[in-house]
Amino acid sequence: MQPEVARPFFMLPSADSTLSADVDGLFLFVTYLSIFFFTIIVAGMAWFVFQYRDRPGRPKVKQVSHSTVLEVTWSVIPTILVIFIFIWGVKGFMDMAVAPRGAVEVQVTGKKWQWEFDSPDFGKSLNELVVEVDKPVKLILSAEDVLHSFYVPDFRVKMDAVPGRYTTLWFQATKVGEHQVFCTEYCGTGHSAMLAKVVVLSAEDYAKRKAESQSTGEISAASGEKLYSSKNCKACHSIDGARVVGPSFKALWDKDESLADGSTVKVDENYLRESILDPNAKIVATYPPAMPPYKGLLKDHEIGSLIAYIKSLQ
Numbered sequence: 556m557q558p559e560v561a562r563p564f565f566m567l568p569s570a571d572s573t574l575s576a577d578v579d580g581l582f583l584f585v586t587y588l589s590i591f592f593f594t595i596i597v598a599g600m601a602w603f604v605f606q607y608r609d610r611p612g613r614p615k616v617k618q619v620s621h622s623t624v625l626e627v628t629w630s631v632i633p634t635i636l637v638i639f640i641f642i643w644g645v646k647g648f649m650d651m652a653v654a655p656r657g658a659v660e661v662q663v664t665g666k667k668w669q670w671e672f673d674s675p676d677f678g679k680s681l682n683e684l685v686v687e688v689d690k691p692v693k694l695i696l697s698a699e700d701v702l703h704s705f706y707v708p709d710f711r712v713k714m715d716a717v718p719g720r721y722t723t724l725w726f727q728a729t730k731v732g733e734h735q736v737f738c739t740e741y742c743g744t745g746h747s748a749m750l751a752k753v754v755v756l757s758a759e760d761y762a763k764r765k766a767e768s769q770s771t772g773e774i775s776a777a778s779g780e781k782l783y784s785s786k787n788c789k790a791c792h793s794i795d796g797a798r799v800v801g802p803s804f805k806a807l808w809d810k811d812e813s814l815a816d817g818s819t820v821k822v823d824e825n826y827l828r829e830s831i832l833d834p835n836a837k838i839v840a841t842y843p844p845a846m847p848p849y850k851g852l853l854k855d856h857e858i859g860s861l862i863a864y865i866k867s868l869q
């Protein structure tokens with residue numbers, strides 16, 4: 556799926572949006588400029604230390620306290636350079652701040668610990684944003700609980716998602732493929748697992764995917780297994796019995812589960828369905844009430860497939 560990575564510089568990620576070139580240009584200019592001045596300053600310093608060291612038989616060098624020519628030079632040149640960097644930066648900032656007219660608008664909600672997208676073409680989805688190549692997309696970000704930050708390195712865009720207010724970000728992907736999204740604001744124990752993908756499709760595949768998303772799927776353990784990854788159940792539920800954030804799915808089916816209120820419940824279809832849609836209704840003993848409700852995020856056949864998958868893990 557991932558196309559060959561075209562890196563503008565060894566330490567930069569692949570550059571895959573219309574904003575990348577300008578961001579990289581300014582970043583590299585500042586980097587090379589710093590390397591240039593670092594080199595001449597350190598080399599000059601080393602040379603003076605060596606050349607004018609204290610030696611027997613040599614007169615002491617007179618202290619120089621002032622040189623108008625030198626001081627004007629080392630004030631004017633950096634000032635011009637900094638103004639140049641400032642103008643370049645403002646231009647880039649304005650380009651990134653204002654989305655082009657006609658951009659597809661997607662609502663993004665950050666919550667512990669996942670990204671929820673609501674796009675006009677696909678409805679709600681978790682941790683996967685599907686966009687069309689060469690089309691501008693505007694994200695309207697917010698957060699449900701604490702500060703998060705939406706970062707796509709390949710696109711060179713990053714914006715905080717703040718509870719109680721909206722922030723925006725836009726990009727236009729230039730290459731078909733998958734791009735990693737990171738949360739870059741520390742938001743709790745699941746912060747490092749708060750990952751998502753931006754999937755960039757060709758116009759043709761995008762139209763196909765759109766048609767598919769409007770049809771209903773069938774129920775199977777195999778599609779449940781895919782959902783386990785794509786809906787990020789795996790961030791909190793293991794399938795090998797290991798304790799992560801929530802109970803493992805291994806041998807969960809048909810078990811008598813002890814709840815936090817001291818009662819027990821049989822793990823069957825109704826219990827699993829309720830626990831997916833409204834996880835706080837019954838909290839398993841010794842586990843934190845950490846799962847967000849999936850009501851409105853999963854279709855019926857997807858819930859059925861997840862239950863079929865959990866059943867298959869006996």
Ligand code: CUA
Nearest residue numbers: 703738740742
């Ligand atoms: Cu969300 Cu870190």
